[in-house]
Amino acid sequence: MSRYIVVGAGAVGASIAAELHRAGVETLLVARGAHLAALSEHGLRYVRPDGEHTLHLPVVSGPADADLTEDDVLLLATKTQDTAAAVAAWAWQPVKRSDGSTGTAAADLPIVTLQNGLENERIALRSFARVIGGVVWIPALHVEPGVVVNRGAPEPAVLWLGRYPEGTERVTAIAEDLRRGGFTTHVVPDIAAHKATKLIGNLFNGLDALYPASPLRAAAVEALRAEARAVYAAAGITPATPDTGGFRAVEIPGYERGGNSTWQSLARQVPPEIDYLNGEIVLLGRLHGVETPHNEAVRRRVHQAVAEATPAGSLGDTDLAATLPGLTVERERPPVLITAADLYRRVTEPEAPVLLDVRWQLGDPHGADHYRETHIPGALYVDLETELSGPHAPGAGRHPLPSIEQLQKAARRWGITRERGVVVYDNTGGLAAARAWWLLRWAGVPDVRILDGGLTAWRAEGYGVGQGEARPRPASDIVLDGGHLPVLTADEAAALPGTGTLLDARAGERYRGEVEPIDPKAGHIPGAVSAPTAGNLRDGVPLFKTADELRERFAEVTGPVGVYCGSGVTAAHEIAALAVAGIDAALYPGSWSAWSSDPDRPVATGGNP
Known part of the structure; x- marks a missing residue:
């Protein structure tokens, strides 16, 4: 039976070593620094959705303590920028053969490269005769010595393995051992194509490490990937289409989700592998005459963040716009909210918005009474149960959508037009008013907004309120049609x-x-x-x-x-x-x-x- 020597004890390496160890597969983990000290003294605290596990894995600092034999398999899980040094450290180590002779790791042992990017296999193949490329999908996090959190479910990770540059020779036995460890493992003949697919996804890493989610960041991701697709076409690279099945990341109470490997590198203030992610696209672009300005700019900005010790995820759209000038969001999203101050200004304008009071709470049937007691002047009361819901029907739920005819009749009665905006509110933070917002947007009304803070925010500003019934607006002839927002069966x-x-x-x-x-x-x-x-x-x-x-x-x-x-x-x-x-x-x-x-x-x- 093989022994698996996992070189690199970060989120990926420690997770793989932990699962193999738990399954009874002989494993040796190679770590360094404070992480090595914590693992040696206390073991690995390995956190999974099923709980925390303290694992006392065999751990060493390097090849001198490994005592290699011909049954060993090297799993390389360092960052890509560390691959050359790791290969050099292990390739020429002595290997004990069963016949008593001595070989070398480069000649006798397979090495499995589990890192991101396209360069690791080429580096390894300069020394090792048997290189097996690997792609790993795993939502694991390592930011504290001795601790790794793996949120993967239902299995700990999904892997694709294949002989590099192509083929499946001598991969099956390794795949079977990984399956014993609980990993979904696919053996593929075109591992380079799968690595190319993973790289497309990894182009997100640098942006995620620097910026929180936003429409501008989403546009930046697409710009990076568009450059990569152009580079791949010029280089003759055809990415694979992997199937991850039902694999997903789940929440683990008490552990916040961290970011990807580049985010983790910034958080731990260690060099990231950006030169082998966005930098790989830059290199391929230079080799094949394709401009890659966005990938070059992101690579440069990540290096600047490392030099300046910028905290992970701490920059914003202003910095992103400066990093990628000329980048625009594909479409302008209609506003969702309106402040009390803006509404107060707009209700005095000639084209004042239609105001709808949607007072409703589960278990409280007195919304109309609450409206009559206090409402924003000019607001019309809307009954969620009868005007924003259809009649009960088997299997449709407690508040089925109204028919478009029913909703159109109500909208005409409220005086809604396509030219005049609509503002909806309640007194519960928009929890009920959002139903009216969604329905009217779904039905094609272009400008519908929720009063942020509702009646509470209006009154907090000191604006006046009305009582009783508001005078109805003139009826409109608006024509509604559903389907402008998506629904699910x-x-x-x-x-x-x-x-x-x-x-x-x-x-x-x-x-x-x-x-x-x-x-x-x-x-x-x-x-x-x-x-x-x-x-x-x-x-x-x-x-x-x-x-x-x-x-x-x-x-x-x-x-x-x-x-x-x-x-x-x-x-x-x-x-x-x-x-x-x-x-x-x-x-x-x-x-x-x-x-x-x-x-x-x-x-x-x-x-x-």
């Missing part, structure tokens, strides 16, 4: 966690299945991530968090995004918050009330997706 919601992110906007205790006050079953849709709407608001006056704060909140949201809640009402608030952060999202209208009423739908409980 139950089947689409079920499938979304495999390709993107499904957010559950209910309170955490309902998500976990600890309580369920109204719907048939307790729990959540399998694969959904808990993101209660309360997290969209600041403390005190219920204002939405700033765009930067919301981008930070949703920083781990990836791929297509969908949202559900109890009955499709407060999920609209989550979609509004995502829109403020520059993220599009689809609504599952039936939400948990529809899902939980279907006996054929699976239910998950607990804190993980």
